[in-house]
Amino acid sequence: MKIVRYLDSTGKVFYGAEQPSGETLRINGDIFSGCRLTAEQAQIKKLLAPVFPAAILCIGLNYKHHAAESNLPVPQFPVVFMKNPGALQHPDDPIQIPTRLRSDEVDYECELAVVIGRTCKNVRREQALDCVLGYTCANDVSARDWQIKRGGGQWCRGKSFDTFAPLGPCLVTRDEIPNPNALRIRTLVNGRAVQDWNTNDMIFDVPALIEFLSGSTTLLAGTVILTGTPHGVGMAAKPPRWLKPGDTVTVDIEKIGALTNPVVLEPN
Secondary structure, eight states: OEEEEEEOTTSOEEEEEEOTTSOEEEEEEETTTEEEEEEEEOOOSEEEOSOOOSOEEEEESOBHHHHHHTTOOOOSSOEEEEEOGGGEEOTTSOEEEOTTTTOSOEEOOEEEEEEEOSOBOSOOGGGGGGGEEEEEEEEOOEEHIIIIISSTTOSHHHHOSTTOEEEEEEEEEGGGOSOTTSOEEEEEETTEEEEEEEGGGBSSOHHHHHHHHTTTSOBOTTOEEEOOOOSOOGGGSSSOOOOOTTOEEEEEETTTEEEEEEEEEOOO
16 A cells, blocks of 8 residues: 555645555544545645654665775674654655755765554564555755764764655555565656665665664654665765755655655755
8 A cells, every 4th residue: 555644725634545546545543553544535735754753763884885885894783873853854845955054065865764663672583574564765865064074973963954854755555565675766866867776785674674773672653764875875976966956856766656855955
């Protein structure tokens, strides 16, 4: 099932399920605690990110070719950092280049996002995918100057500016993607592919990440895991390829769809 979250004409938030016919039917209830598909057609005024995350856990250097382009060794354990859930951005809404804390090095990162469907802890690899509600596209937007030069050795500042966590356009339930590590994943900037690879290049696959992140740690339902990006990031280009106002960025993942956001300057 492909699940969307949306605003209707009255400003209320609902979930809907996309149908093969092209229509979307409204879902009653909460997708994490119990819901029911209705026969009522969804009245979508605006498409929202498919979930509001309880937390955003992120993995760095999780593709072999990306580690190589970064001139860094393959990590022994997953490299974990976090994004502020307030960085969430909706499909078609703009990525804002920071101006108050100015950044001149804003980068894109296409990522497969895993949405945890039930609160869990100490999950074994063999049961890890049972904890997944579904998958969506993510863009781990990164201010590289704040991430690397001004972040004090931590990545969270450069990763957590407002609008730096676009998610969408829909949540595809796990039954439709039995193997999340066999998906083509791409970034297009102004229609040109700058990243084009496959999730089978992950160093730590999705079950391994869930097992690791849940070790001695409670993952709340609604936690979003960003699983890393393939090679082709702007920072590694020669010369570097930074995002600029007027650009349009699309993250496209097989079996999920395309997440598109324009790029603007942060308003004063």
